[in-house]
Amino acid sequence: MADEKGSRELPPGGLILEAGNAVKYLTGGWRTYRPRVDKGKCIDCLQCWLLCPDCCIDVEEGTMAGYDYDHCKGCGICAHICPVKAIEMVLETEGAGPADAKGRFGSKKKA
Amino acid sequence: MNKIVALTGNEAAAEAMRQVDPDVVPAYPITPQTELMHRFTEFVADGLVKTEMILVESEHSAMSAAVGACAAGARVMTATSANGLALMWEIVYVAASLRLPVVMTVVNRALSGPINIHCDHSDTMGCRDSGWIQLYGENPQEAYDNILQAVRIAEHPDVLLPVMPTYDGFIISHTIERLEIVEDAEARRFIGKRKPLHPLLDVAHPVTYGPLDLQDYYFEHKKQQADAMVRAKEVVRAVGREYGALTGREYGFFDAHRTGDAETVAVCLGSAAGTMKAVADTLRAEGRKVGVLKLRMFRPFPADEIAAAIGRAKRIVVLDRAEGFNAVGGPLGAEVKAALYGKSSAEVVNCIYGLGGRDLSPDLARAAFELTGAGPVHLGVRE
Numbered sequence: 005m006a007d008e009k010g011s012r013e014l015p016p017g018g019l020i021l022e023a024g025n026a027v028k029y030l031t032g033g034w035r036t037y038r039p040r041v042d043k044g045k046c047i048d049c050l051q052c053w054l055l056c057p058d059c060c061i062d063v064e065e066g067t068m069a070g071y072d073y074d075h076c077k078g079c080g081i082c083a084h085i086c087p088v089k090a091i092e093m094v095l096e097t098e099g100a101g102p103a104d105a106k107g108r109f110g111s112k113k114k115a
Numbered sequence: 116m117n118k119i120v121a122l123t124g125n126e127a128a129a130e131a132m133r134q135v136d137p138d139v140v141p142a143y144p145i146t147p148q149t150e151l152m153h154r155f156t157e158f159v160a161d162g163l164v165k166t167e168m169i170l171v172e173s174e175h176s177a178m179s180a181a182v183g184a185c186a187a188g189a190r191v192m193t194a195t196s197a198n199g200l201a202l203m204w205e206i207v208y209v210a211a212s213l214r215l216p217v218v219m220t221v222v223n224r225a226l227s228g229p230i231n232i233h234c235d236h237s238d239t240m241g242c243r244d245s246g247w248i249q250l251y252g253e254n255p256q257e258a259y260d261n262i263l264q265a266v267r268i269a270e271h272p273d274v275l276l277p278v279m280p281t282y283d284g285f286i287i288s289h290t291i292e293r294l295e296i297v298e299d300a301e302a303r304r305f306i307g308k309r310k311p312l313h314p315l316l317d318v319a320h321p322v323t324y325g326p327l328d329l330q331d332y333y334f335e336h337k338k339q340q341a342d343a344m345v346r347a348k349e350v351v352r353a354v355g356r357e358y359g360a361l362t363g364r365e366y367g368f369f370d371a372h373r374t375g376d377a378e379t380v381a382v383c384l385g386s387a388a389g390t391m392k393a394v395a396d397t398l399r400a401e402g403r404k405v406g407v408l409k410l411r412m413f414r415p416f417p418a419d420e421i422a423a424a425i426g427r428a429k430r431i432v433v434l435d436r437a438e439g440f441n442a443v444g445g446p447l448g449a450e451v452k453a454a455l456y457g458k459s460s461a462e463v464v465n466c467i468y469g470l471g472g473r474d475l476s477p478d479l480a481r482a483a484f485e486l487t488g489a490g491p492v493h494l495g496v497r498e
Contacts, residue, residue, distance in 0.1 A: 009335070011335040011339045011342065014335055014339065015313070016214045016312070016336075016339055017275070018212065018213065018324075018325065018326065018328045018333075018336045019313055019322050019323060019324060020322065020323040021313065021320075021322050025323065
């Protein structure tokens with residue numbers, strides 16, 4: 005935290021002056037369970053994309069293409085809503101951790 | 116040219132609000148503030164101000180609307196008392212921490228319970244550490260003067276903190292006195308226009324208000340608030356001086372009445388000062404060296420200035436219109452004592468008086484000057 009801005013440099017009132025800045029705040033580290041999709045079962049209905057509160061479902065050409073693990077907090081809504089049970093929630097400590105994913109919290113990894 | 120009028124404290128405050136003509140006023144009625152907003156809403160209905168008046172469903176909503184409108188870029192005022200202020204509590208802190216220059220008049224009233232509608236300072240003393248600047252008025256004139264200055268102080272770029280001008284419920288709010296009102300055009304020139312720093316309605320420059328602020332930044336933002344409160348002292352002084360040039364009534368941190376050579380000095384806030392000064396004059400006529408320090412600004416607390424002004428006295432009696440429930444004393448007593456620590460050898464006596472509107476009679480005021488011992492002494496209570 006020594007590299008962060010000090011009280012004399014920050015804008016007052018806790019304001020953030022840059023729009024669209026939430027993408028820089030990585031919340032993937034909050035996760036206990038990681039969603040993992042079985043594309044063999046997935047029917048690309050995109051209900052997970054509709055309901056994900058953090059916009060973490062990657063969609064490519066109309067198909068569910070995986071997760072943004074830098075921002076997914078592991079809430080499990082996608083797994084809960086999936087009509088064909090194609091998504092399971094896997095403990096981060098059980099083989100689904102950063103070792104099998106790219107990015108600080110596994111970004112861009114197609115699970 | 117000043118206009119001489121006879122108004123109650125509430126009417127005087129409403130007159131100040133009419134001259135400020137705030138963009139937005141969200142408010143909810145509570146005794147003894149009600150008459151202030153009653154009068155102001157008449158100005159709105161009569162088209163004398165352009166204010167968007169929002170009649171909200173509670174004080175929590177009043178302060179929430181004030182925060183939203185002020186963040187949008189509006190000049191916002193409201194007013195409340197006692198339990199209404201208590202219901203605002205959560206958002207009172209939010210206004211200060213978002214650095215929103217809201218001006219909220221608080222007409223001092225005892226907090227429940229048992230339920231009581233009369234004056235003491237338990238309401239505003241409860242939020243003395245909420246990050247708001249607090250200015251206590253002695254009479255309708257100061258109620259009016261403090262509101263005009265509060266707008267300038269709050270919106271000053273070195274400050275950007277909400278300000279709470281206060282005056283005593285019923286004793287001041289409902290008592291008619293002579294006062295001088297600045298001409299509308301001069302008042303408006305003095306107040307000027309608000310220049311908001313990052314208004315939400317500036318859609319070309321979108322900003323985020325109120326994001327989550329955790330271990331990494333919250334501490335820095337609190338330090339900023341504390342620094343702004345320190346800077347506010349010079350602004351309060353400068354605005355008070357400018358107001359003095361306009362009206363002949365200059366304001367500072369406190370009003371020192373015959374304290375120069377005083378051996379005993381009484382320190383107090385609000386309407387009690389009038390009684391204490393009158394009794395001090397009587398005691399002076401009897402050859403007693405007494406004086407009164409009426410504190411106007413409680414936040415930021417002018418500790419060094421108080422010590423410099425009265426530290427040479429032999430005895431300092433601090434009158435609190437709020438109970439500390441076995442703290443070091445009442446809030447004013449504890450802070451004055453801390454301000455004098457290491458700088459004065461005076462005996463400091465703390466006295467609690469006037470809770471729930473109990474009258475501070477001249478006899479009690481005289482007794483206050485005679486108090487000794489650490490206290491707190493409860494003046495005028497039956498045991």
